[in-house]
Amino acid sequence: xxxxxxxxxxxxxxxxxxxxxxxxxxxxxxxxxxxxxxxxxxxxxxxxxxxxxxxxxxxxxxxxxxxxxxxxxxxxxxxxxxxxxxxxxxxxxxxxxxxxxxxxxxxxxxxxxxxxxxxxxxxxxxxxxxxxxxxxxxxxxxxxxxxxxxxxxxxxxxxxxxxxxxxxxxxxxxxxxxxxxxxxxxxxxxxxxxxxxxxxxxxxxxxxxxxxxxxxxxxxxxxxxxxxxxxxxxxxxxxxxxxxxxxxxxxxxxxxxxxxxxxxxxxxxxxxxxxxxxxxxxxxxxxxxxxxxxxxxxxxxxxxxxxxxxxxxxxxxxxxxxxxxxxxxxxxxxxxxxxxxxxxxxxxxxxxxxxxxxxxxxxxxxxxxxxxxxxxxxxxxxxxxx
Numbered sequence: 056x057x058x059x060x061x062x063x064x065x066x067x068x069x070x071x072x073x074x075x076x077x078x079x080x081x082x083x084x085x086x087x088x089x090x091x092x093x094x095x096x097x098x099x100x101x102x103x104x105x106x107x108x109x110x111x112x113x114x115x116x117x118x119x120x121x122x123x124x125x126x127x128x129x130x131x132x133x134x135x136x137x138x139x140x141x142x143x144x145x146x147x148x149x150x151x152x153x154x155x156x157x158x159x160x161x162x163x164x165x166x167x168x169x170x171x172x173x174x175x176x177x178x179x180x181x182x183x184x185x186x187x188x189x190x191x192x193x194x195x196x197x198x199x200x201x202x203x204x205x206x207x208x209x210x211x212x213x214x215x216x217x218x219x220x221x222x223x224x225x226x227x228x229x230x231x232x233x234x235x236x237x238x239x240x241x242x243x244x245x246x247x248x249x250x251x252x253x254x255x256x257x258x259x260x261x262x263x264x265x266x267x268x269x270x271x272x273x274x275x276x277x278x279x280x281x282x283x284x285x286x287x288x289x290x291x292x293x294x295x296x297x298x299x300x301x302x303x304x305x306x307x308x309x310x311x312x313x314x315x316x317x318x319x320x321x322x323x324x325x326x327x328x329x330x331x332x333x334x335x336x337x338x339x340x341x342x343x344x345x346x347x348x349x350x351x352x353x354x355x356x357x358x359x360x361x362x363x364x365x366x367x368x369x370x371x372x373x374x375x376x377x378x379x380x381x382x383x384x385x386x387x388x389x390x391x392x393x394x395x396x397x398x399x400x401x402x403x404x405x406x407x408x409x410x411x412x413x414x415x416x417x418x419x420x421x422x423x424x425x426x427x428x429x430x431x432x433x434x435x436x437x438x439x440x441x
Contacts, residue, residue: 060112077130095193165377250278262348270301272337
């Protein structure tokens with residue numbers, strides 16, 4: 056068990072891994088004090104060896120690692136890959152590909168919704184994971200042997216887990232299902248943060264277009280400020296203050312200083328000036344271009360029972376096919392299907408439509424029904440007369 060702390064050793068290790076059909080990858084990072092995740096450790100395992108890479112070592116150049124992550128001949132296996140992929144995308148400008156996410160694969164294979172790595176390690180690798188270091192500070196140096204052992208267990212047990220999941224996917228003819236999900240994880244748009252859309256994260260309650268246009272500009276300013284200074288959004292200015300400023304749209308520092316939690320010094324300084332400029336920019340937007348209130352989509356009267364039936368059908372189909380319900384359809388998908396046969400939802404596309412969507416539409420229109428089996432302990436689908 057070794058810690059790679061220089062570029063030459065990293066380059067040699069990555070060169071050896073280039074001949075592997077797949078590698079397992081994990082990262083440790085901290086994000087409490089920064090906007091972007093601070094990469095503290097990268098764990099890599101090939102068929103015969105596993106090492107941790109120290110990105111914080113003096114003079115460390117991660118270029119060999121980034122080249123390996125981009126190598127199309129080597130499959131990169133992660134568990135719950137999204138945050139790890141976001142880190143590589145931010146640091147290198149490229150997304151690790153091809154990609155295999157064991158958490159998503161486990162959902163396809165019937166392990167339930169968002170199965171943990173500990174569960175997979177226990178069930179597929181017959182290993183027990185020490186959870187005592189889960190909240191360790193990975194930015195501190197030196198790292199202990201116990202920390203390295205814990206970190207490397209996240210990639211060593213991932214090897215048998217991946218191999219067994221891949222066999223199940225091949226056996227059940229579901230490899231293509233995973234391909235669709237990996238296309239989302241390897242799409243750069245998944246990791247793109249657009250400042251102009253940051254206001255949507257705040258879920259504003261007010262429906263006033265004036266409030267919304269000011270909030271949109273303020274949230275965009277804060278997002279850019281947080282990115283440029285590499286600070287958490289809340290460290291720039293808290294959500295509550297942002298919403299209050301948008302509600303009052305101040306034009307002078309003394310008005311801004313009345314915002315709860317905002318000091319007079321801040322209101323009169325650089326940040327206060329930037330906030331007032333953002334408010335002014337927002338109010339200069341022509342009214343026809345102000346954002347409209349986010350529409351709440353209410354189900355037409357009488358569709359509540361239809362949604363309830365679709366929920367029962369979803370559970371039945373997912374139990375029959377041993378796949379996680381969360382992966383097939385969300386509650387909003389079911390509501391959309393109840394309201395519209397042509398709803399633009401994933402549940403009516405691809406393998407999901409075959410597994411669930413067609414029967415959902417048939418149930419909705421009375422072509423099939425749900426009935427108790429003779430045992431009275433399970434449900435079954437029955438055809439109905441047109």
